[in-house]
Amino acid sequence: MSASAPLAAFACVLRRDLLLALRRRSDVATTLFFFVIVVTLFPLGVGPEMSLLRTMAPGVLWVAALLASMLALGRLFAGDYADGTLEQLVLAPHPLGLLVGAKIAAHWLVTGLPLVLLAPLLGLAFDMRAEALGTLTLSLLLGTPTLGLIGAIGAALTLGLRGAGLLLSLLVLPLYIPVLIFGAGAVEAVAGGLGPGAHLSVLGALLVLALFFAPWAAALALRISLE
Amino acid sequence: MSASAPLAAFACVLRRDLLLALRRRSDVATTLFFFVIVVTLFPLGVGPEMSLLRTMAPGVLWVAALLASMLALGRLFAGDYADGTLEQLVLAPHPLGLLVGAKIAAHWLVTGLPLVLLAPLLGLAFDMRAEALGTLTLSLLLGTPTLGLIGAIGAALTLGLRGAGLLLSLLVLPLYIPVLIFGAGAVEAVAGGLGPGAHLSVLGALLVLALFFAPWAAALALRISLE
Amino acid sequence: MLVANGLECVRGGRRLFRAVGFELDPGTALEVQGANGSGKTSLLRMLCGLLAPAAGEILWNGADIRTLGEAYRGELVYLGHQNAIKDDLSALENLLVSETLAESAVTPAAARDSLARLGLAGCADLPTRVLSQGQKRRVALARLLFRERCRLWVLDEPFVALDQQAVREIAAIIAAQLGGGGIVVYTTHQEVAVAAPRRTELRLGR
């Protein structure tokens, strides 16, 4: 049990989940695809007026990102729960919060990050300006991990419950709304000619807070769910 | 093996699925909840201009209904597949298309119908006019079963595959687009002062076509997927 | 009478078995043996028409089972590795649904009796989600009690997860069916004595 053991365990879980995502590539792609569909179907409904689309853009993109993240949550622990590997993770001789952190990290890498990278491209289609695009990307980069971290608590709490889906959304949405407001707010501030600084620093603070507490809360919730 | 046997089997599967939905109530509610979220989040992104919202409304509502239906599809056969009851349905001494039809009917009753009933309420929030609301409801009433029927084929084809989620969307979306176009088109026609007759009759024709063929195609696909 | 001729099974590019054939008269028990992964489950699924053989044919009373369709499925009971019960329904509800679909004459009272016979009296109304492994298996097996009229039973490891007493009970049910002229094809890795008028064994794998 060397000092590097926890790190090795973190890396092991991270690698495992990334490998699994690679094997079930299209599961991951679903989130992304969903994000793209939601975003692109909207101009269809609204019509092609560019100035209008530009005003909508931050809101639409952030809402779509939020929905996509929320839908992806269901998969965070469900698979491991169903096949019994979650029990084994809980029984592994490592702090559970760490392993849960690894799972959340992997989850973000495969569902959050691609979304962050894709958002500017979609933003272009909405005719957003360059600095707004930059802020959009940055706000998503800070915001989506927070969504994942908060969501993990909800996912752990609702694991194996009847109707986990709705419960999860109900638990998680109220906590998501601040992230949405500051995230979309940052982009709108830039579009309106103001600096995004204030909004972004709140997002950053939320992220740090979530990083410190969410994995442990989720770990505790998991233990309870497994009983 | 009386003449009423197929009917009894149909009723039995329908009852079973409705009972299951009742037990997992919130699973069903998720679809509805998702529909409501998508629809209500949009005004947030677009701002409160009523005339604008009114123009968007048919598109937004129909897109949301389509997305909600598509997401619900994943659950149509997956549960029965995982616990082996699907095999037993396939082996039951009844035409499989009939049993599949019962499953689709139950699925629509719990995911499609509530959505149809909720849509006018949401339409009110978008300041839609009475006749447009009526057409909206009617178009959804004709359109959502078609979505379910077509979707069932896709769900059956992708059962148990790696990354069924994305594949399902990919297979099903192209076939959904006509329904979307004619559905939203009907409402827009009314809003634009034209009659919805032509659009609605196409929707009706699509429904009849799907009713006749989809259950059998889905049944065939199920047999293939179970091999 | 169930006849198989020259069955061949290929899974994932590997041939599991070939040239498997047998003739089962009424009252015959066929025990399919073989190591793990030798293709027992695959063979049983072929007999049910769930899996198409790579070669060969399966005849029921002289007719190919693929052409028979529903008529054959009405004569068949299949019990797989999976219990085919819904987690959210109670044992009773599960049994009622499966028997209604199979067109058995079943009343709630009769279903309750047969569950009680398999030692599930106390948990007939619990959602099967909370039952123990063995209790779930018993729920799945309860349907056998309503299927005397089905002339072919195909049972994939029926005794798994059952305790000794339940194993004896199920073995007795199978023996009774055989005595009544039914055909039973089954697999098991346990040594279970099943009394049968006629018995055949088939060993898969090298």
Place this chain on the structure above:
Amino acid sequence: MLVANGLECVRGGRRLFRAVGFELDPGTALEVQGANGSGKTSLLRMLCGLLAPAAGEILWNGADIRTLGEAYRGELVYLGHQNAIKDDLSALENLLVSETLAESAVTPAAARDSLARLGLAGCADLPTRVLSQGQKRRVALARLLFRERCRLWVLDEPFVALDQQAVREIAAIIAAQLGGGGIVVYTTHQEVAVAAPRRTELRLGR
């Protein structure tokens, strides 16, 4: 040394057992017996700390397992009803992941060897999704080969779905662990001879 005092288990408002206690010295095999639904799985999960007992305590070398946490989990192997393998990973990958997490010294070659020892040489690189029931169980059991150093093995029906030869193999592995001073708590409905220096039996249920 594993000691349990006055354990009580309540599931869904029903008391499954009460006042269950035992002391297991190194080299002792505890076979937990009982009918289906008598609470064997529940007891085993308590021993692992997955389920909190309604009353009573569980001590490992004199300390309550709840206070020990990771130190206890490092000494423990638990094998549940479920195989705890990922369908989409190959047998080899599954084994490597679980052993890396358990901090076993494991190389791909060693993992491959142990899979081969359990008769999985041919399917070490297939996704476990396509394996047969017994092969999946073997993959789950392969981790035992790397856990000699763990002093407590808790095995919930390890022999289920295995063929005769695999049963003997696993019984031998358990016997070896017992011979080396390990403690093994297990349940099974099959009659399997497990050689043990010391043996205790615990019967749950009326």
Place this chain on the structure above:
Amino acid sequence: MDRHIRVGARRRVRGAINLYYYAAPRTFYPLAGRMARVFYAVAVVLGAIGLYIAFFVAPTDAQQGEGYRIIFLHVPAAWMSMFLYVVMAFWAAVGLAFNTRLSSMMAQAIAPTGAWMAFLALWTGALWGKPMWGTWWVWDARLTSELILLFLYLGFMALQAAIDDPRRADRAGAVLAIVGVVNVPIIYFSVQWWNTLHQGASVSLTRSPSMAATMLWGMLVMALAFWMYCLGATLTRVRAIILERERRSDWAHELALGKERDA
């Protein structure tokens, strides 16, 4: 597409027509190779003639200027995309019904070419739409249904790729292909059933009879060239599929060894 059967029929075994001779992948493999080469050659020749007519013979259009010449790509591609889908669905259905391996392989081989044609029709149409209608895209019945056709091709390929077992992949793909066939008449008749932006029958394009004639000829020659190309591409791909699926068979090994010896 059913050419190989007709060619096969010519081979007679003691007077009886051995229709099935070439239905076996093994015998079809070398035949397909020979045929593909012929089709490619014809495609090149016809393509050269067609392009010559398109760019040098056909006169400039009175209203559309030079831009209309894209029609020589657009229409053949659109025709082929629909035609290939029907052929693909046909072979897939035959494979589903009679469990004949070669027909399923044919369906699988056709799909990428069909997708490519659908893409080409969409792309050239969009390019043309910008000067003609002032927009790349409208959600009009013909355009939408052609887009759906592309998605159906992509879905067919994705579904087959997602299934490991080739037999199951064939059968599942067949169901999808057959379901999608309804789309083809919709594409074709969309301009009649709904009033759309898109052109109707080619007659409506006629500005003067003489011009229509050269244009028609150009289009027909190009369509033939496309056809030959599609045949060639499909046969080439079906060879690859045969080899991949039969890689465990003796003849495939012999073939591979033979190639090695030659090299």
